[in-house]
Amino acid sequence: EAQVTQNPRYLITVTGKKLxxxxxxxMNHEYMSWYRQDPGLGLRQIYYSMNVEVxxxxxxxxxxxxxxxxxxxxxxxxxxxxxxxxxxYFCASSSAVGNQPQHFGDxxxxxxx
Amino acid sequence: AQSVSxxxxxxxxxxxxxxxxxxxxxxxxxxxxxxxxxxPGQHLQLLLKYFSGDPLVKGIKGFExxxxxxxxxxxxxxxxxxxxxxxxxxCAVTKGQGNLIFGKGTKLSVKP
Numbered sequence: 679e680a681q682v683t684q685n686p687r688y689l690i691t692v693t694g695k696k697l698x699x700x701x702x703x704x705m706n707h708e709y710m711s712w713y714r715q716d717p718g719l720g721l722r723q724i725y726y727s728m729n730v731e732v733x734x735x736x737x738x739x740x741x742x743x744x745x746x747x748x749x750x751x752x753x754x755x756x757x758x759x760x761x762x763x764x765x766x767y768f769c770a771s772s773s774a775v776g777n778q779p780q781h782f783g784d785x786x787x788x789x790x791x
Numbered sequence: 792a793q794s795v796s797x798x799x800x801x802x803x804x805x806x807x808x809x810x811x812x813x814x815x816x817x818x819x820x821x822x823x824x825x826x827x828x829x830x831p832g833q834h835l836q837l838l839l840k841y842f843s844g845d846p847l848v849k850g851i852k853g854f855e856x857x858x859x860x861x862x863x864x865x866x867x868x869x870x871x872x873x874x875x876x877x878x879x880x881x882c883a884v885t886k887g888q889g890n891l892i893f894g895k896g897t898k899l900s901v902k903p
Contacts, residue, residue, distance in 0.1 A: 711890070711891070713893075718800070718895060719895060720881060720893045720894055720895035720896045721835075721881065721893040721896075722893075723890055723891070723892075726890055736890065768834060768835065770835075774888075775885070775888050775889070775890060776823060776885050776887055776888040776889065777823045777842050777885065779825060779837040779840055780837075780891060782834040782835040782836070783834060784833070784834045785834055
Protein backbone atom coordinates (compact mmCIF):
# COMPACT_ATOMS: atom_id res chain seq x y z
CA GLU A 679 0.00 0.00 0.00
CA ALA A 680 1.30 3.43 -0.98
CA GLN A 681 1.83 5.49 2.11
CA VAL A 682 3.74 8.12 3.99
CA THR A 683 4.62 6.98 7.50
CA GLN A 684 5.45 9.34 10.33
CA ASN A 685 6.71 8.48 13.80
CA PRO A 686 5.91 9.15 16.50
CA ARG A 687 2.23 10.03 16.19
CA TYR A 688 2.22 11.83 19.54
CA LEU A 689 5.02 13.22 21.67
CA ILE A 690 5.09 15.29 24.82
CA THR A 691 8.52 16.57 25.72
CA VAL A 692 10.29 19.44 27.44
CA THR A 693 11.98 22.56 26.20
CA GLY A 694 15.50 22.00 24.92
CA LYS A 695 15.42 18.23 24.56
CA LYS A 696 16.40 17.35 21.00
CA LEU A 697 13.87 15.30 19.09
CA UNK A 698 13.47 13.79 15.64
CA UNK A 699 10.26 13.03 13.79
CA UNK A 700 10.80 10.43 11.11
CA UNK A 701 9.06 10.35 7.75
CA UNK A 702 9.26 7.56 5.22
CA UNK A 703 7.50 7.05 1.88
CA UNK A 704 7.31 3.90 -0.22
CA MET A 705 6.28 5.47 -3.53
CA ASN A 706 9.77 6.36 -4.83
CA HIS A 707 8.75 10.02 -4.76
CA GLU A 708 11.41 12.62 -5.40
CA TYR A 709 9.70 15.51 -3.63
CA MET A 710 9.11 15.54 0.13
CA SER A 711 7.99 18.28 2.43
CA TRP A 712 7.21 19.09 6.06
CA TYR A 713 4.31 21.26 7.19
CA ARG A 714 3.03 22.44 10.52
CA GLN A 715 -0.66 22.97 11.08
CA ASP A 716 -1.88 25.49 13.62
CA PRO A 717 -5.48 26.58 14.30
CA GLY A 718 -6.50 29.47 12.09
CA LEU A 719 -3.22 29.42 10.16
CA GLY A 720 -3.71 26.39 7.92
CA LEU A 721 -0.63 24.47 6.82
CA ARG A 722 2.67 26.23 6.56
CA GLN A 723 5.69 24.69 4.91
CA ILE A 724 8.78 24.20 7.06
CA TYR A 725 11.27 22.57 4.70
CA TYR A 726 11.14 20.69 1.44
CA SER A 727 13.39 18.47 -0.62
CA MET A 728 13.40 18.11 -4.38
CA ASN A 729 15.63 15.03 -4.28
CA VAL A 730 18.34 13.26 -2.32
CA GLU A 731 20.79 15.70 -0.72
CA VAL A 732 18.70 18.66 -1.93
CA UNK A 733 16.78 20.53 0.77
CA UNK A 734 15.49 24.06 1.05
CA UNK A 735 13.66 26.30 3.47
CA UNK A 736 9.93 26.78 3.34
CA UNK A 737 7.99 29.58 4.96
CA UNK A 738 8.69 28.80 8.63
CA UNK A 739 12.09 27.05 8.89
CA UNK A 740 13.37 28.66 12.10
CA UNK A 741 14.15 26.11 14.79
CA UNK A 742 14.05 23.11 12.48
CA UNK A 743 16.52 21.04 10.52
CA UNK A 744 16.03 18.31 7.92
CA UNK A 745 18.14 15.87 5.99
CA UNK A 746 17.60 13.77 2.87
CA UNK A 747 20.28 11.11 2.75
CA UNK A 748 17.97 8.55 1.15
CA UNK A 749 15.12 9.04 -1.25
CA UNK A 750 12.51 7.45 1.00
CA UNK A 751 13.34 9.22 4.29
CA UNK A 752 13.02 12.86 5.29
CA UNK A 753 13.40 13.33 9.07
CA UNK A 754 12.51 16.57 10.83
CA UNK A 755 14.87 17.55 13.62
CA UNK A 756 14.18 19.96 16.45
CA UNK A 757 17.59 20.59 18.01
CA UNK A 758 16.29 22.64 20.93
CA UNK A 759 12.49 22.55 20.96
CA UNK A 760 10.55 25.46 22.40
CA UNK A 761 6.87 25.78 23.38
CA UNK A 762 6.06 27.75 20.21
CA UNK A 763 6.85 24.60 18.25
CA UNK A 764 3.90 22.83 19.82
CA UNK A 765 1.87 21.93 16.76
CA UNK A 766 0.58 19.23 14.46
CA TYR A 767 3.18 18.23 11.89
CA PHE A 768 2.61 16.59 8.54
CA CYS A 769 5.07 15.04 6.14
CA ALA A 770 4.10 14.81 2.48
CA SER A 771 5.56 13.45 -0.73
CA SER A 772 4.85 13.62 -4.44
CA SER A 773 6.40 12.38 -7.66
CA ALA A 774 7.11 15.96 -8.71
CA VAL A 775 6.59 19.44 -7.39
CA GLY A 776 3.97 21.63 -9.00
CA ASN A 777 1.32 19.65 -10.79
CA GLN A 778 1.32 16.44 -8.81
CA PRO A 779 -0.84 16.02 -5.72
CA GLN A 780 0.93 15.41 -2.47
CA HIS A 781 0.39 12.35 -0.29
CA PHE A 782 0.28 13.14 3.40
CA GLY A 783 1.28 11.17 6.45
CA ASP A 784 -1.07 10.76 9.41
CA UNK A 785 0.52 13.58 11.36
CA UNK A 786 2.60 13.97 14.51
CA UNK A 787 1.21 15.95 17.40
CA UNK A 788 4.07 17.54 19.34
CA UNK A 789 3.64 19.20 22.71
CA UNK A 790 6.67 21.07 24.03
CA UNK A 791 6.33 21.95 27.72
CA ALA B 792 2.40 38.93 -1.11
CA GLN B 793 1.19 35.95 -3.06
CA SER B 794 -1.47 34.10 -1.14
CA VAL B 795 -4.49 31.81 -1.09
CA SER B 796 -7.63 33.11 0.59
CA UNK B 797 -10.52 31.07 1.88
CA UNK B 798 -13.34 33.36 2.76
CA UNK B 799 -15.17 31.33 5.36
CA UNK B 800 -13.54 30.14 8.54
CA UNK B 801 -16.46 27.98 9.68
CA UNK B 802 -19.57 26.96 7.77
CA UNK B 803 -22.50 25.22 9.43
CA UNK B 804 -25.10 23.51 7.26
CA UNK B 805 -27.94 21.06 7.66
CA UNK B 806 -27.89 17.79 5.79
CA UNK B 807 -29.06 18.08 2.16
CA UNK B 808 -28.12 21.76 1.98
CA UNK B 809 -25.94 22.91 -0.90
CA UNK B 810 -22.34 23.86 -0.25
CA UNK B 811 -20.04 26.40 -1.81
CA UNK B 812 -16.66 27.20 -0.28
CA UNK B 813 -14.76 30.11 -1.71
CA UNK B 814 -11.09 30.14 -2.67
CA UNK B 815 -9.18 32.97 -4.30
CA UNK B 816 -5.51 33.16 -5.11
CA UNK B 817 -3.28 36.06 -5.97
CA UNK B 818 -0.82 34.47 -8.41
CA UNK B 819 -0.71 35.54 -12.04
CA UNK B 820 -0.11 33.21 -14.93
CA UNK B 821 -0.49 29.45 -14.98
CA UNK B 822 -1.40 27.79 -11.70
CA UNK B 823 -2.27 24.32 -10.48
CA UNK B 824 -5.20 24.20 -8.07
CA UNK B 825 -6.15 21.67 -5.43
CA UNK B 826 -8.76 21.06 -2.78
CA UNK B 827 -7.79 18.82 0.12
CA UNK B 828 -10.08 17.52 2.86
CA UNK B 829 -9.10 16.67 6.43
CA UNK B 830 -11.60 14.56 8.35
CA PRO B 831 -11.42 14.85 12.14
CA GLY B 832 -8.21 13.34 13.44
CA GLN B 833 -6.99 12.32 10.01
CA HIS B 834 -4.44 13.46 7.47
CA LEU B 835 -5.16 15.53 4.40
CA GLN B 836 -6.59 13.75 1.39
CA LEU B 837 -6.89 15.04 -2.16
CA LEU B 838 -10.46 15.92 -3.07
CA LEU B 839 -9.87 17.21 -6.58
CA LYS B 840 -7.34 19.04 -8.72
CA TYR B 841 -7.18 21.31 -11.75
CA PHE B 842 -4.18 21.60 -14.04
CA SER B 843 -5.67 22.53 -17.42
CA GLY B 844 -8.62 21.88 -19.72
CA ASP B 845 -12.25 21.87 -18.61
CA PRO B 846 -12.51 24.44 -15.80
CA LEU B 847 -15.22 22.42 -14.09
CA VAL B 848 -13.56 19.51 -12.34
CA LYS B 849 -15.20 16.67 -10.51
CA GLY B 850 -13.68 15.04 -7.50
CA ILE B 851 -14.48 12.29 -5.08
CA LYS B 852 -17.63 12.02 -2.97
CA GLY B 853 -19.73 14.24 -5.24
CA PHE B 854 -17.59 17.35 -4.92
CA GLU B 855 -16.77 19.61 -7.82
CA UNK B 856 -14.91 22.87 -8.30
CA UNK B 857 -14.92 25.55 -10.95
CA UNK B 858 -11.82 27.43 -12.03
CA UNK B 859 -12.64 30.99 -13.08
CA UNK B 860 -9.42 32.50 -14.34
CA UNK B 861 -10.75 36.05 -14.59
CA UNK B 862 -11.75 35.97 -10.94
CA UNK B 863 -8.68 34.07 -9.71
CA UNK B 864 -11.11 31.71 -8.04
CA UNK B 865 -11.49 27.96 -7.53
CA UNK B 866 -14.65 27.48 -5.49
CA UNK B 867 -15.66 24.08 -4.16
CA UNK B 868 -19.27 22.93 -4.46
CA UNK B 869 -21.49 20.05 -3.51
CA UNK B 870 -25.22 20.00 -4.27
CA UNK B 871 -26.27 18.13 -1.14
CA UNK B 872 -24.03 17.68 1.88
CA UNK B 873 -24.11 14.76 4.29
CA UNK B 874 -23.15 14.53 7.94
CA UNK B 875 -20.06 12.58 6.85
CA UNK B 876 -18.81 15.65 4.98
CA UNK B 877 -18.01 17.30 8.31
CA UNK B 878 -14.32 18.11 7.94
CA UNK B 879 -11.87 20.90 7.29
CA UNK B 880 -11.32 21.86 3.66
CA UNK B 881 -8.14 23.40 2.32
CA CYS B 882 -7.61 25.11 -1.00
CA ALA B 883 -4.03 25.01 -2.28
CA VAL B 884 -2.15 26.40 -5.24
CA THR B 885 1.15 25.82 -6.97
CA LYS B 886 2.57 28.06 -9.63
CA GLY B 887 4.63 26.20 -12.20
CA GLN B 888 7.14 24.06 -10.33
CA GLY B 889 6.65 26.00 -7.13
CA ASN B 890 5.69 24.68 -3.75
CA LEU B 891 2.15 24.09 -2.56
CA ILE B 892 0.66 27.11 -0.79
CA PHE B 893 -2.37 26.44 1.38
CA GLY B 894 -5.26 28.60 2.40
CA LYS B 895 -6.09 28.76 6.09
CA GLY B 896 -8.88 26.23 5.74
CA THR B 897 -12.65 26.20 6.17
CA LYS B 898 -14.29 24.03 8.78
CA LEU B 899 -17.55 22.52 7.65
CA SER B 900 -20.00 21.25 10.23
CA VAL B 901 -23.03 19.38 8.91
CA LYS B 902 -25.92 18.96 11.30
CA PRO B 903 -27.82 15.68 10.97
